[in-house]
Amino acid sequence: MAGIKTSSDFEFMLGNHAIAEGAIAAGCRFFAGYPITPANEISERMSERLPEVGGKFIQMEDELGSIYAIIGASLAGVKAMTATASAGYNYMQEGIEFAVATETPIVIVDVMRIRGAEQPTHADIMQVRWGAAGDHEMIVLAPSSVQELFDFTIEAFNLSEKYRNPVVVLSEMTISLMREKIRIPHPEEITIVNRKHPTVPPEKFFPFEAEEDGVPPMARFGEGYRVLYTINPHDKRGMITGDLEIYEKLYQRIIEKIIRNLDDIVKFKEYFIEDADIAIVTYGSEARAALEAVRMARAEGIKAGLLKLITVWPFHDALIRSLAERVKKIIVPEINIGKYYREVQRACEGITKVVSLPINRGRMHSPKEILSKIRSEM
Amino acid sequence: MAHPNLNYLRPGSLPHMYCPGCGVGQILNCLIYAVKELDLDMNKVVTIGGVGCTSRIPAYFNTDAIHGIHGRNLAFATGVKLANPELSVLVIMGDGDCAAIGGNHLIQAARRNLDVTVIVNNNMNYGMTGGQVSPTTPTGATTTTTSRGNIEKPFDLCKLVEAAGGTFISRWTTAHIPQLINSIKRGIMHRGFSFIEVVAQCPTQFGRYALGLRDPVENLRWLRENSVTKTQAEKMSEEELRGKIIVGDFVEKDEPTLVEQYEVILKKAQLIQR
Numbered sequence: 001m002a003g004i005k006t007s008s009d010f011e012f013m014l015g016n017h018a019i020a021e022g023a024i025a026a027g028c029r030f031f032a033g034y035p036i037t038p039a040n041e042i043s044e045r046m047s048e049r050l051p052e053v054g055g056k057f058i059q060m061e062d063e064l065g066s067i068y069a070i071i072g073a074s075l076a077g078v079k080a081m082t083a084t085a086s087a088g089y090n091y092m093q094e095g096i097e098f099a100v101a102t103e104t105p106i107v108i109v110d111v112m113r114i115r116g117a118e119q120p121t122h123a124d125i126m127q128v129r130w131g132a133a134g135d136h137e138m139i140v141l142a143p144s145s146v147q148e149l150f151d152f153t154i155e156a157f158n159l160s161e162k163y164r165n166p167v168v169v170l171s172e173m174t175i176s177l178m179r180e181k182i183r184i185p186h187p188e189e190i191t192i193v194n195r196k197h198p199t200v201p202p203e204k205f206f207p208f209e210a211e212e213d214g215v216p217p218m219a220r221f222g223e224g225y226r227v228l229y230t231i232n233p234h235d236k237r238g239m240i241t242g243d244l245e246i247y248e249k250l251y252q253r254i255i256e257k258i259i260r261n262l263d264d265i266v267k268f269k270e271y272f273i274e275d276a277d278i279a280i281v282t283y284g285s286e287a288r289a290a291l292e293a294v295r296m297a298r299a300e301g302i303k304a305g306l307l308k309l310i311t312v313w314p315f316h317d318a319l320i321r322s323l324a325e326r327v328k329k330i331i332v333p334e335i336n337i338g339k340y341y342r343e344v345q346r347a348c349e350g351i352t353k354v355v356s357l358p359i360n361r362g363r364m365h366s367p368k369e370i371l372s373k374i375r376s377e378m
Numbered sequence: 379m380a381h382p383n384l385n386y387l388r389p390g391s392l393p394h395m396y397c398p399g400c401g402v403g404q405i406l407n408c409l410i411y412a413v414k415e416l417d418l419d420m421n422k423v424v425t426i427g428g429v430g431c432t433s434r435i436p437a438y439f440n441t442d443a444i445h446g447i448h449g450r451n452l453a454f455a456t457g458v459k460l461a462n463p464e465l466s467v468l469v470i471m472g473d474g475d476c477a478a479i480g481g482n483h484l485i486q487a488a489r490r491n492l493d494v495t496v497i498v499n500n501n502m503n504y505g506m507t508g509g510q511v512s513p514t515t516p517t518g519a520t521t522t523t524t525s526r527g528n529i530e531k532p533f534d535l536c537k538l539v540e541a542a543g544g545t546f547i548s549r550w551t552t553a554h555i556p557q558l559i560n561s562i563k564r565g566i567m568h569r570g571f572s573f574i575e576v577v578a579q580c581p582t583q584f585g586r587y588a589l590g591l592r593d594p595v596e597n598l599r600w601l602r603e604n605s606v607t608k609t610q611a612e613k614m615s616e617e618e619l620r621g622k623i624i625v626g627d628f629v630e631k632d633e634p635t636l637v638e639q640y641e642v643i644l645k646k647a648q649l650i651q652r
């Protein structure tokens with residue numbers, strides 16, 4: 001095992017190791033973390049692998065230490081990641097607010113689990129969207145397989161560099177601790193996006209003046225641009241201001257750079273949707289059971305389909321609405337009390353009926369459970 | 379003619395927010411003299427502040443900078459220094475940032491011998507928020523949250539950092555300007571975790587509530603009269619030292635830094651790889 005993994009052979013790999021390998025392939029060269037189950041294999045693998053590619057690993061004193069260390073590394077120009085699990089994500093919310101406000105690219109892995117009982121859950125689906133003070137949009141990718149953990153981790157780095165926003169890889173205990181066959185692509189098959197760099201000298205540079213895409217270029221620490229990164233309201237020079245009009249405009253831009261680019265950011269997969277009467281909308285591990293349920297329903301002659309959301313946040317209202325216009329009913333299975341359902345229902349208001357299918361006892365739905373819901377809703 | 383040190387301040391950042399006679403201005407001034415006398419490449423300096431009056435220094439000091447998260451200064455600094463060891467990292471904070479909310483980051487960074495220079499303004503209270511008690515407020519002192527007197531013991535920050543593993547440690551007050559400039563210079567040049575505590579006046583809050591002294595000059599006089607050098611302190615009894623501020627350069631040790639130790643790991647990993 002040397003350098004960036006480049007074999008195009010198939011490998012049998014642990015989910016958490018696939019996240020680490022995806023990060024290294026994406027150019028991540030700094031990792032800070034704090035032990036927490038079931039995310040530990042990510043830290044362990046990074047501590048082993050990063051020095052081999054010239055990167056650095058540090059185990060910090062807590063989750064706050066971890067998130068601020070990766071922000072510091074990113075400001076110094078190095079792609080950086082941390083990994084935690086639900087309870088640890090709580091602490092990181094503070095740093096997420098800073099990363100949003102200063103537009104610092106970072107990647108955070110959240111391996112969702114039930115506190116005290118190491119069992120699967122989707123309970124963090126709202127925490128990763130809303131869990132930080134201040135106004136923000138979040139980009140959150142939800143993988144369903146070990147291959148997707150690898151692929152989406154690369155995508156997470158690319159999106160965070162492109163939009164200068166924190167990006168979350170929302171894993172689950174089930175997928176992170178599962179071993180599956182994956183294919184590691186050749187480096188030339190992998191697209192790598194790097195943040196834009198200023199094209200003007202320091203005296204002409206405004207570090208928070210956006211270009212057309214809504215995103216300002218970013219200088220590294222030590223290049224002479226002497227940028228102040230503050231969480232306080234700041235003007236285009238980065239200077240602290242009490243001017244609430246500047247504050248309002250700043251957050252408007254930070255939000256719009258994501259919202260204006262929904263079609264670029266939001267990725268999804270459709271299965272049997274074209275002629276479907278009833279659709280499942282879900283994400284993560286539930287999408288696997290749902291696809292099986294849809295196949296079983298089709299075998300019975302029920303026209304069921306699946307919309308699997310890869311990007312769970314930002315929420316693409318128009319995408320969900322256009323699905324609602326085509327089907328008679330939407331079912332949203334989740335491993336929690338039925339949280340994402342509310343968002344889907346909001347988008348479909350007055351167009352089609354949306355039904356929640358929650359399970360909140362530490363396991364995913366079986367395909368049969370989803371199938372029987374499809375049958376009863378037909 | 380412009381002031382010869384004006385180019386050390388961020389263009390457009392003045393006027394500053396400090397109260398007249400505040401010690402923070404003196405600390406910023408000493409910092410400027412220190413980097414100027416060292417002829418430091420200011421393009422390679424990163425200044426990190428948290429929240430509070432002192433932590434606002436990075437908004438004025440013209441370098442790459444981080445500001446605005448209470449207590450996490452040294453966590454940011456760890457990432458910056460490991461990511462680019464060529465950068466000189468200065469961490470500027472108050473006693474709230476350093477000894478309360480950021481206390482764990484302080485001792486862990488000292489333990490790792492992270493190669494940064496920490497300057498702590500210990501004005502013995504939370505100035506910006508209205509003069510509340512802090513972990514360095516003297517026992518018995520009246521503050522806005524200890525109207526009947528502080529029942530807790532203050533930290534001796536220099537001893538704390540020494541026990542944690544800091545390798546350059548000094549304490550001065552804002553009544554010891556030449557000594558302070560000299561220690562900041564030595565701290566910046568020192569390889570490893572440098573910690574410089576500055577006991578300073580906050581006339582608006584601590585001066586008013588705890589000392590009953592609103593005049594900045596009176597506050598400075600109080601600092602000078604209550605300070606003893608470490609050589610003098612060696613000859614004094616515990617009783618005589620009660621309430622005194624012991625000043626001096628306490629520790630200077632040569633030990634491998636976090637970055638140097640990591641270089642060894644990098645070499646090992648790459649040797650195995652070949």
Ligand code: SF4
Pocket residue numbers: 395396397399400401402431432501505506579580581582583584
């Ligand atoms: S409140 Fe105290 S520390 Fe803050 S600026 Fe005023 S005098 Fe200085």
